[in-house]
Amino acid sequence: MKKLAGIVVFTVGLILLYGVSSLDDFPSWGTPDSPANKSPLSQYFIKNTIVDTEVPNMVTAVLADYRGYDTMFETVVIFVAGLGIFAVVRVFEHGGASRVVTADTKPDIIITNTCRLLIPLIQLFALYVLAHGHSSPGGGFQGGVIMGASFILVALAWDLDIALKRFSEKQAFICSGIGILIYAGFGLASVFLGEEFLNYGIIHKILPGVDSPEMARYYAMLGVEIGVMFTVTSIMFLIYGLLATRGKMTAGL
Amino acid sequence: MEEFIQSRFNYWIYVILMMIGLWGMISKNNLIKKLIGMSIFQTAIILFYVSVAVKSETANIPILPHHGHDYSPKIAFAHAVSDDHENGGHDDHAGHQAHPVGPKIPDPDGYANPLPHVLMLTAIVVGVATLGLALAITQKIYREYGTLEEDQLLEKVRADDHG
Structure with missing residues (x-):
């Protein structure tokens, strides 16, 4: 059972590590141009909450x-x-x-x-x-x-x-x-x-x-x-x- | 290579943390240890979200400076109305004559993204509530069966079913 769990965790971890480091979908650390930071919603919040x-x-x-x-x-x-x-x-x-x-x-x-x-x-x-x-x-x-x-x-x-x-x-x-x-x-x-x-x-x-x-x-x-x-x-x-x-x-x- | 490692290092940390949590949840026999794994998993997700909000070079915390009335709301409001059709950027207001104090519309690149912070505030609080409930259920299980080890629990539950 533990072996099986180890294999599962190891495989999932490898897939995730491959995904985050070799695909370009994930923005690099702290860039203001990431999709989340450029989304109209968050820009609206920053510009307009005070208004x-x-x-x-x-x-x-x-x-x-x-x-x-x-x-x-x-x-x-x-x-x-x-x-x-x-x-x-x-x-x-x-x-x-x-x-x-x-x-x-x-x-x-x-x-x-x-x-x-x-x-x-x-x-x-x-x-x-x-x-x-x-x-x-x-x-x-x-x-x-x-x-x-x-x-x-x-x-x-x-x-x-x-x-x-x-x-x-x-x-x-x-x-x-x-x-x-x-x-x-x-x-x-x-x-x-x-x-x-x-x-x-x-x-x-x-x-x-x-x-x-x-x-x-x-x-x-x-x-x-x-x-x-x-x-x-x-x-x-x-x-x-x-x-x-x-x-x-x-x-x- | 160094650049590559630097820009992706944070994701590796989340993946490793997440896998530690998943390992704890799957392979451990003790229910409390499973809960610890769940908490570690949750922490990885929270870290991931908060790191998405970071704008490392330019940005400040998502709180506007409000001492000295830099962002007097009335003036900001007037700007927002007059600039609704423009893009409201930082530089457009540099030479504005009517309010020589400076730009009034906050520059989106100057502040960290507030939305992931809000989402994670929610997640943390709900996490505490669910952890409390999980601990209560664990306590009840211990009171009923006298053990928290999963295999012994399964044996006792099966014995109860057949007896």
């Missing part, structure tokens, strides 16, 4: 506006993955024994005090990454993962029970649903104002202090990213909690 949306970060603009559907259903994929993990591993034990605190299981004083200092900064940084996704690398997914990591850090340093007191399983699932609702809400708002789903430009009619469709897109993208952050934060925390406790959601590692 259409006033967002300097093209990646954010393409992610949250031009490819809004993709990002929305990506958020749904994360939500469904969280539900799937819950459905697969979650077990409910009635009268489950809470963890016995001994000298070995007591949280370490150095670790807990360091985390006390670090976690607020991590959460602040997550909000910064979210809010500056428009003008620097960042956005809802990145900020959400950092925020989720701060909750996971609580669970690692103390105990999953302590973390669940701050952000319970139920709250996490509700938050992940709220995130998708925020995203879809922006889409529906533009439908009700007379544009296509997720065509945010029209929202300037109801946003106070925003007079142009471009700025409306700017702020709608921020709102959408906040929705993404809700979902990603809570699902990352849930994935950790469910996998680390084999679905018991108590005690933790």
Whole structure:
């Protein structure tokens, strides 16, 4: 079996190596003339994101506006993955024994005090990454993962029970649903104002202090990213909690 | 020869990484090792896409400079409207009198291609979600059968079917 696998992998690898090095279909490293770089689509994005949306970060603009559907259903994929993990591993034990605190299981004083200092900064940084996704690398997914990591850090340093007191399983699932609702809400708002789903430009009619469709897109993208952050934060925390406790959601590692 | 190696070296790396991943997925007996192979495979694809976006000589990151209002959106908008029928290139605006600050329409060769970055952002996040689900299923399998080795699993499943 291993021999067969080796032959298969070796053959496929040889064919691919031949393909990438002797055919001229693959552009050489870093050339601006490659088909992907010369395609009208990417050239349009580079030239027009600032005109259409006033967002300097093209990646954010393409992610949250031009490819809004993709990002929305990506958020749904994360939500469904969280539900799937819950459905697969979650077990409910009635009268489950809470963890016995001994000298070995007591949280370490150095670790807990360091985390006390670090976690607020991590959460602040997550909000910064979210809010500056428009003008620097960042956005809802990145900020959400950092925020989720701060909750996971609580669970690692103390105990999953302590973390669940701050952000319970139920709250996490509700938050992940709220995130998708925020995203879809922006889409529906533009439908009700007379544009296509997720065509945010029209929202300037109801946003106070925003007079142009471009700025409306700017702020709608921020709102959408906040929705993404809700979902990603809570699902990352849930994935950790469910996998680390084999679905018991108590005690933790 | 050196030129040839330099211009294709990145593709060789992706192919080798991809084959390591494929080897892990096909030949390893342990389910966790298969998942590790899957992740390596995914990394190769992500690297490939991101490398397609590179424009090594000229380009910057795909974020417009926005300090000092070089790209004041109103001015950029005015340019876009007036230059819609032109090709909107870099040099056409060099001698523009009305806005002596400089060219306002971003030059496509001056920024890395944002589209592959967006696609891979999506792929990474979905990759995390699917990996989490795969680990959950692995955990469930371990709880049911007490092993993650594929051959032992097959034996136990067959024994269950016949018993």
